[in-house]
Amino acid sequence: MTPLARLIAARLRTAGAMRLDEYMQLCMLHPEHGYYATRDPFGAGGDFITAPEISQMFGEMIGLALAQAWLDQGSPAPFTLAEIGPGRGTLMADLLRAIRNVPGMVAAAEITLIEASPHLRAVQREKLGPVRHLDQAADLPEQPLFLVANEFFDALPIRQFQRVEAGWAERIIALDPEGALTLGLAAPQPGEPAPLGELREVCPAAAPITAEIAGRIARQGGAAIFLDYGNWRGRGDSFQALRRHQPEDPLAHPGEADLTAHVDFEPIARAAETAGARASRMQPQGDWLLSLGIAARAARLEAAGDAGARAALHRLTDAAEMGHLFKVMALWAPDAPPPPGFQP
Numbered sequence: 486m487t488p489l490a491r492l493i494a495a496r497l498r499t500a501g502a503m504r505l506d507e508y509m510q511l512c513m514l515h516p517e518h519g520y521y522a523t524r525d526p527f528g529a530g531g532d533f534i535t536a537p538e539i540s541q542m543f544g545e546m547i548g549l550a551l552a553q554a555w556l557d558q559g560s561p562a563p564f565t566l567a568e569i570g571p572g573r574g575t576l577m578a579d580l581l582r583a584i585r586n587v588p589g590m591v592a593a594a595e596i597t598l599i600e601a602s603p604h605l606r607a608v609q610r611e612k613l614g615p616v617r618h619l620d621q622a623a624d625l626p627e628q629p630l631f632l633v634a635n636e637f638f639d640a641l642p643i644r645q646f647q648r649v650e651a652g653w654a655e656r657i658i659a660l661d662p663e664g665a666l667t668l669g670l671a672a673p674q675p676g677e678p679a680p681l682g683e684l685r686e687v688c689p690a691a692a693p694i695t696a697e698i699a700g701r702i703a704r705q706g707g708a709a710i711f712l713d714y715g716n717w718r719g720r721g722d723s724f725q726a727l728r729r730h731q732p733e734d735p736l737a738h739p740g741e742a743d744l745t746a747h748v749d750f751e752p753i754a755r756a757a758e759t760a761g762a763r764a765s766r767m768q769p770q771g772d773w774l775l776s777l778g779i780a781a782r783a784a785r786l787e788a789a790g791d792a793g794a795r796a797a798l799h800r801l802t803d804a805a806e807m808g809h810l811f812k813v814m815a816l817w818a819p820d821a822p823p824p825p826g827f828q829p
Contacts (some may be wrong), residue, residue, distance in 0.1 A: 489740030545578025570637030703761030715748030771808025819829030
């Protein structure tokens with residue numbers, strides 16, 4: 486057992502079962518043994534590689550899209566340029582490089598990173614220099630907001646419910662007879678009809694976080710771009726773990742593996758519109774990046790001697806790679822045009 490698994494097992498022996506979202510929260514953010522509190526999980530030496538680590542082109546395309554949205558809204562100054570879940574700070578660094586040629590934009594930007602991990606905050610400061618760190622989206626200032634979230638929503642804790650004979654039973658973490666962590670079911674509650682065995686996932690934090698972001702955009706102006714793997718009105722079990730670039734049982738190494746679930750974009754869009762912002766249609770990441778001209782950028786990089794540009798383009802946009810698995814959607818101010826590449 487990992488150190489965190491021992492702590493969870495001890496809690497289960499005294500307090501009974503634990504909800505799945507509680508388990509995920511402990512695994513990711515426990516102050517001593519949590520995944521993000523103790524390591525840098527990104528890159529070849531970590532557990533997974535995100536799009537910004539594949540190529541600078543990813544952050545550049547996002548930066549140029551946000552720059553056009555800023556220009557379309559009259560170049561407000563000052564404004565908050567934010568990333569939520571910024572990893573190593575690679576995406577923000579590439580984004581900033583892309584917008585430096587936009588007159589006045591960098592000078593007007595108040596760079597803000599929403600990051601819960603003290604370890605990753607230190608990594609981000611090392612890459613970006615002094616930046617403003619916030620604990621949560623609710624702490625964002627009331628001013629124009631231009632924000633990106635890449636692979637953020639997939640890491641938010643989820644709850645799962647399974648249809649059984651007597652209704653809907655929540656999946657929980659419990660102990661098996663040998664004392665190991667296992668999945669079980671709580672007592673069922675009445676609910677809408679569905680086929681026996683159907684499993685649904687709910688992410689309690691996604692809508693409130695979206696509402697905080699969208700509310701500021703609706704009131705003050707701005708735009709947000711969300712990129713993540715998932716779908717519209719997703720169904721089924723997508724709870725998963727990744728460790729050393731390989732999938733594994735999410736209960737096998739608590740605190741030492743990345744835990745995620747596929748994002749359901751429908752409630753995110755609904756929460757944004759309820760808060761007063763406009764929300765785009767969800768679309769494949771690859772289609773969006775290609776519409777922004779990433780292929781031409783890859784050709785220029787290749788001509789300048791970047792031998793990996795073509796392979797990076799393929800990985801980011803091809804349907805068999807990240808191009809269709811990852812989706813993208815945008816939010817924007819109600820009286821403004823959508824950011825480039827998006828439609829209502």
